Amino acid sequence: MAAVMIGVDPHKGSHTAVVIGPAEEPLGELRVRASAAQAGKLLEWAAAWPQRTWAVEGAGGLGHLLAQQLVAAGERVLDVQPKLASRVRLLQAGDTNKNDPNDALSVAVAALRSRTWRQVSAEDYPAVLKVWSKRHRDLARTRNQVACRLHAVLCDLIPGGHPKEISAAHAARILAQISPSGAVALARAELAAEFLADLHHLDVQLHATRKKLAAAVKASPTTLTQVFGVGPVIAGTIIGDVGDVARFPGRDHFAAYNGTAPVEVSSGNRKTHRLSLRGNRRINHAIHMAAITQLRHKHSEGRAYYDKKVAEGKTHKEALRSLKRKVSDAIFARLRADARQASAKGPEGQPGNGSDSSAASSHPERQLFGPATPGPDTTIRPATTSDTPAPPKPATKKTRPAA
16 A cells, blocks of 8 residues: 555644545545544544554644654654645645645645655653743743833832832832822832732742753753853753754754854845844844853853954954854754764663764864853963953843844
């Protein structure tokens, strides 16, 4: 029997599956309710096609649980991005109705034609890091919102408000000095007190989440924190979003994925590149923060690279972009080395040949851009006495970091 492709259009309440043959001819269709028996019903229905491959739209989103259930059952599952399926539906001849069976058919056709899908594997430690890094990111955003609202209320309570970044302890001292007069001022003071309680609670949650994330990174077989400026939060964000680094053929593909590679906009004899706003912006922001950390420490090799680019005539932003690309390459080398080290472990968990553990550097004894913990006693380059001014401190309240 010929191999078939089963496309799945997942939803919160139901999942629709359509099976097609090598010539893209529909062979069957099934709709199941999202429940504990969803995977069993789909597998029972698909038993008629032993040589089958599943293509789930958005296996990292709504189709995540179903895809993991199919993988656990020993099935081969592909993750098809919604963009690919929508393009197939859009380019089909004639008018195509937008419904679940047609969406599932488009997913199957996209998986059959394209090679940009990703094979779904069983979840491992990257999933744990993704959970806690997302929790940390959500809490940090919520805390920033509460701090901004507290700033706004303080502007109505005291002249000029509080012009600097505020902490829970500082806000408590400010509110203790305020004596509201009148019902309006009293209401604003009570509102500020509630914002202060929220801020304190979020600080406690952030601290606890940061500890859990640090413990998860330490327990994982990663050496990513050996890159200067990469701590547990940045490492958790990168590893959680990257997953399997083997899906990137080389460092250029990884740079294009995280947006540190420029985009070509050439035409004819005119060769031009511009800033990329594509790719994974979370990883781009993580690389940006690692680069900024290197710039703030003059003894780091990243700061030396930045100074070299500035001396060559590049602007601050151009030199920072070049540094971000170097950091991206160092991170990719670390991820590749960790993957090779993991694959070299024996069946009893004993590590294999560790010769790849220094793949992030041209010299085995030297880590690219130095260790992760800044300090003059642990650096590969002595502190400089250069009078080069430090780059401007980036704004902390921007929703999109500089690329």
